[in-house]
Amino acid sequence: MNPIPFNKPFMTGRELWYIAQAHTNGHLSGDGQFTKKCHAWLEQSTGAKRALLTHSCTAALEMAALLAELEPGDEVIMPSYTFVSTANAFVMRGAVPVFVDIRPDTLNLDESKIEAAITPRTKVILPVHYAGVACEMDTIMEIAERHGLIVIEDAAQGIMSTYKGRPLGSIGHLGAYSFHETKNIIAGEGGALLVNDPKLAERAEIIREKGTNRSQFFRGQVDKYTWVDIGSSYLPGEVIAAFLWAQMEEADYITARRLALWDHYHATLAPLEAEGRLRRPVVPDGCQHNAHMYYILLDSLEQRTQVLARMKQQGVNCVFHYVPLHSAPYGIQHSRHHGAMDNTDHLSDRLLRLPLWVGLEEQQERVLRALREAL
Numbered sequence: 327m328n329p330i331p332f333n334k335p336f337m338t339g340r341e342l343w344y345i346a347q348a349h350t351n352g353h354l355s356g357d358g359q360f361t362k363k364c365h366a367w368l369e370q371s372t373g374a375k376r377a378l379l380t381h382s383c384t385a386a387l388e389m390a391a392l393l394a395e396l397e398p399g400d401e402v403i404m405p406s407y408t409f410v411s412t413a414n415a416f417v418m419r420g421a422v423p424v425f426v427d428i429r430p431d432t433l434n435l436d437e438s439k440i441e442a443a444i445t446p447r448t449k450v451i452l453p454v455h456y457a458g459v460a461c462e463m464d465t466i467m468e469i470a471e472r473h474g475l476i477v478i479e480d481a482a483q484g485i486m487s488t489y490k491g492r493p494l495g496s497i498g499h500l501g502a503y504s505f506h507e508t509k510n511i512i513a514g515e516g517g518a519l520l521v522n523d524p525k526l527a528e529r530a531e532i533i534r535e536k537g538t539n540r541s542q543f544f545r546g547q548v549d550k551y552t553w554v555d556i557g558s559s560y561l562p563g564e565v566i567a568a569f570l571w572a573q574m575e576e577a578d579y580i581t582a583r584r585l586a587l588w589d590h591y592h593a594t595l596a597p598l599e600a601e602g603r604l605r606r607p608v609v610p611d612g613c614q615h616n617a618h619m620y621y622i623l624l625d626s627l628e629q630r631t632q633v634l635a636r637m638k639q640q641g642v643n644c645v646f647h648y649v650p651l652h653s654a655p656y657g658i659q660h661s662r663h664h665g666a667m668d669n670t671d672h673l674s675d676r677l678l679r680l681p682l683w684v685g686l687e688e689q690q691e692r693v694l695r696a697l698r699e700a701l
């Protein structure tokens with residue numbers, strides 16, 4: 327039997343046609359017709375003041391770090407249980423990640439532990455919406471407002487998810503999406519910055535265009551285009567945008583199919599949770615998720631290692647993540663944590679992700695059978 331891959335990128339069928347159109351249009355660099363379509367779709371579907379495609383979520387987070395005007399030594403409160411880019415984008419500005427523990431139910435930043443970690447150097451709170459399930463944003467926004475802090479949402483996994491009806495990435499001052507091939511809506515490598523605070527919109531465009539006012543020039547708002555600020559090249563070319571547009575057109579369809587797979591895992595594994603053999607993901611009231619990920623929590627690192635190996639023997643590829651950033655070699659030297667990190671340390675050892683991709687339907691029973699046997 328063929329092995330079941332952990333991830334398999336889904337194509338809607340129109341990607342190559344749109345790429346051919348981009349070529350026919352004679353515009354392959356950034357900000358052509360397909361980029362404009364993607365921007366409009368993101369702005370309409372999220373309500374963001376400005377959406378800007380980037381090369382990656384990492385690039386969008388780097389732009390956010392520039393927009394936050396961090397000075398060396400400024401502090402950014404974030405979870406340690408996250409992808410390395412969440413921290414690196416800010417460390418590159420000389421800022422210091424300050425990690426607080428995660429909630430045991432959603433594995434998201436524990437909002438009740440944020441306030442105690444705030445110091446006079448704190449500038450940013452950075453919630454990561456793990457598995458496309460929202461952080462407790464009302465509380466986080468309220469704390470930020472009271473302390474005059476910027477909120478940057480790492481919504482890399484959060485496209486099409488909502489918190490109390492509001493799209494993830496559109497709630498803080500800034501939000502970052504990923505279109506990496508392992509995410510729900512993909513472009514290979516790709517991302518977007520959502521600018522929700524209108525005061526940051528103009529500077530975001532400039533930073534993305536190498537520190538020039540090129541966007542204003544093309545809109546006829548200034549009569550020459552020149553170097554006005556720091557910046558870099560953060561915009562993708564039209565080939566990427568054309569691919570991405572085909573995906574955005576089918577975002578509802580992709581999300582619905584993923585949700586059906588997620589719901590099937592969740593229903594089938596309920597009896598195993600009732601028997602105390604694993605723990606299933608928790609989605610709080612008011613959070614509509616996007617089925618980015620299905621994970622289970624096992625009893626121990628040893629058991630996880632064993633289950634992973636047995637699944638692989640049966641041709642089912644599962645993965646785990648993350649090495650908590652506060653315990654990674656670079657993190658130990660360049661960050662600190664506030665308070666105990668018990669949930670981060672223990673949950674990251676016990677988490678196992680099951681395959682979830684559009685097209686898995688015919689083989690999902692095989693995954694579930696292998697899991698039951700492995701347990």
Ligand SMILES: *Cc1c(COP(=O)(O)O)cnc(C)c1O
Binds near residue numbers: 411504506516
């Ligand atoms: C995938 C991911 C990123 C990075 O996204 P890229 O587009 O690969 O740069 C950042 N943060 C989180 C939480 C992610 O899951």
